[in-house]
Every structure is written in structure tokens, then in C-alpha cells.
Amino acid sequence: MPVAYLQEIFSSVQGEGPYVGCRQVFIRFAGCNWCCAYCDTPTEPQPATCVVEKSPGYRDFVNLANPMTPGQVAEIIRQYYNLSWHHSVSLTGGEPLLHTEYIKDLIKHLPSTRRGIFLETNGTLPDRLTEVITGIDIISMDVKLSSATGTPTPWDLHRHFIKVARQRELYVKIVVTAETKVEELQKAGELLQELAPQAVLVLQPVTPNCGVIAPPVSRVLYLQEQALKIIKNVRIIPQTHLMMGQL
Ligand SMILES: C[S@@+](CC[C@H](N)C(=O)[O-])C[C@H]1O[C@@H](n2cnc3c(N)ncnc32)[C@H](O)[C@@H]1O
Ligand SMILES: Nc1nc2[nH]cc(C(=O)O)c2c(=O)[nH]1
Ligand code: SF4
Numbered sequence: 001m002p003v004a005y006l007q008e009i010f011s012s013v014q015g016e017g018p019y020v021g022c023r024q025v026f027i028r029f030a031g032c033n034w035c036c037a038y039c040d041t042p043t044e045p046q047p048a049t050c051v052v053e054k055s056p057g058y059r060d061f062v063n064l065a066n067p068m069t070p071g072q073v074a075e076i077i078r079q080y081y082n083l084s085w086h087h088s089v090s091l092t093g094g095e096p097l098l099h100t101e102y103i104k105d106l107i108k109h110l111p112s113t114r115r116g117i118f119l120e121t122n123g124t125l126p127d128r129l130t131e132v133i134t135g136i137d138i139i140s141m142d143v144k145l146s147s148a149t150g151t152p153t154p155w156d157l158h159r160h161f162i163k164v165a166r167q168r169e170l171y172v173k174i175v176v177t178a179e180t181k182v183e184e185l186q187k188a189g190e191l192l193q194e195l196a197p198q199a200v201l202v203l204q205p206v207t208p209n210c211g212v213i214a215p216p217v218s219r220v221l222y223l224q225e226q227a228l229k230i231i232k233n234v235r236i237i238p239q240t241h242l243m244m245g246q247l
């Protein structure tokens with residue numbers, strides 16, 4: 001039986017990308033294989049406890065001991081939330097694809113939602129995605145530009161990842177900062193236009209963090225304009241949950 005260290009489980013509205021406003025249960029895995037300078041949720045790999053919201057939306061948290069089995073997580077969700085009126089279960093982190101054996105098992109245990117399982121991923125682990133792809137309904141993939149993360153953009157991994165992810169519903173988010181170059185955005189747009197031209201591309205202005213500076217709005221509009229010359233559906237959507245003070 002696989003086990004995992006989880007950071008938190010809560011019910012909130014999706015605050016990013018084309019599904020903003022949809023009600024989701026979020027399961028946040030601990031640990032990540034990337035290191036983005038702007039990350040708003042750095043997690044230690046093995047936190048002693050997982051913070052669980054007992055009543056959906058009420059912030060009445062309890063701390064439960066890690067690690068947890070998929071059966072335990074499914075039981076917690078069954079006990080505290082009614083998934084039938086939720087849009088989906090968001091698997092996030094950290095990087096959820098570090099936990100594929102766990103995810104396969106967890107999906108089998110979870111009650112149904114309206115739209116199924118929603119994966120938030122950094123798009124760097126294509127082989128891991130292959131292991132779970134049949135159980136995932138919607139994939140939110142980041143393209144990690146070096147100007148934003150401080151780490152070279154993993155273009156080959158992103159290429160392989162999109163080739164697997166395009167079997168399901170896929171959209172791509174790119175966090176843009178004051179340092180984002182037109183050329184790297186164009187390269188990302190060309191990659192998407194080549195491999196998944198129907199996918200929505202979301203430009204997500206960074207929420208300033210750890211010294212990473214947000215681009216002026218005029219710059220984001222300019223970046224959108226350049227990307228729209230390459231791929232037809234490019235949207236600018238900031239992190240909306242923060243505007244509402246949501247988790
Ligand atoms: C915390 S990550 C977890 C999933 C996965 N590791 C990833 O990076 O996609 C979830 C989303 O939050 C975004 N994010 C994190 N910090 C941010 C910030 N300061 N401003 C804007 N978006 C941010 C990430 O780019 C990603 O799209
Ligand atoms: N409300 C809300 N929406 C989100 N969309 C992606 C998130 C994430 O951290 O993966 C996130 C999150 O942490 N909260
Ligand atoms: S990949 Fe995601 S969780 Fe990992 S450091 Fe980057 S934003 Fe944070």
C-alpha cells in the first residue's frame with residue numbers, strides 16, 4: 001500500500017486558469033522536483049502533519065498525522081466533504097506527479113465529482129504522467145520559463161509532456177514576470193501550436209514573492225499580443241483566489 005506526505009486538504013474555488021470559480025477539493029502533496037523562485041507554496045518533503053479543513057470553506061482546520069494511505073485520504077474526504085457537488089478534485093503540490101503509485105490508488109478510492117480529477121503540474125515528468133494519464137480528466141500544465149524560475153527552461157521535458165498530456169483535456173499556464181522575454185514566450189507558443197494547437201495558453205502574472213517582480217500590465221498585454229500571433233487562444237488571468245482572500 002503506497003503512502004504519501006500531504007501538506008493540506010481543503011475545499012475552495014479554483015483560482016487560476018480557465019476554470020476559475022469552479023468549486024474543488026484540493027489535495028496538496030508535499031515535496032517538489034523543481035525550484036521556482038516565485039513559488040508561493042514551497043513544501044518540505046515530509047511534513048509531520050497534514051492540515052485538513054473539516055467543513056468545506058469554513059477554515060476549521062485539524063492536523064492529521066503523516067504519512068497517509070490513499071484509503072485514509074478517501075475516508076477523510078468522504079467524512080468531511082460531499083464530492084457530488086464539487087467540480088473536481090485538484091491534485092496539486094508541490095509536484096503531485098512525484099506520487100504516481102499513490103495517485104493511481106487514490107483515484108480508485110475517491111467518490112465521484114462532476115468533472116473528475118484535475119491535475120496541477122509543473123510539466124517536467126512526462127513518464128510519470130504516462131503512468132496515471134487514464135485516471136486524469138483535466139491537466140493544468142505549467143511551462144517553466146527560466147526568466148521566472150531561475151532554472152533553465154526544460155524544453156525537451158515540456159515537449160514530451162505535452163505529447164502525453166494532449167490525450168486528455170489540457171491547458172498550459174505560464175507565470176510571467178518583469179523579466180520574461182518575448183523570445184521565450186514565442187518559443188513556448190510555437191511548441192504548443194505544433195503539438196496541441198487547441199489548448200488554451202494562460203499568461204499568469206506572477207504574484208510578487210521572494211523578490212520576483214510582476215510585469216506592468218502594459219507588458220503583459222504586449223506579451224499576449226506576441227503570443228496571439230502564434231497561437232489562437234491566449235488569456236491573461238491572474239491568481240484570483242488571492243483577490244478574494246481564499247486558500
Ligand atoms: C504551487 S504550484 C503546484 C503545482 C506544480 N508544482 C506547478 O508548479 O504547476 C500551482 C500553481 O501556482 C503557481 N504559482 C506559484 N507561485 C506563484 C506566484 N507567486 N504567482 C503566480 N503563480 C504562482 C504555479 O506556477 C502553478 O501554476
Ligand atoms: N484557490 C486556489 N486555486 C488554485 N489553483 C491552483 C492552486 C495550486 O496551488 O495548485 C491553487 C490554490 O492554492 N488555491
Ligand atoms: S514546480 Fe510548483 S510547487 Fe514546485 S517550486 Fe515550482 S511552483 Fe512551487
Ligand SMILES: [Mg+2]
Nearest residue numbers: 040041092247
Ligand atoms: Mg496555490
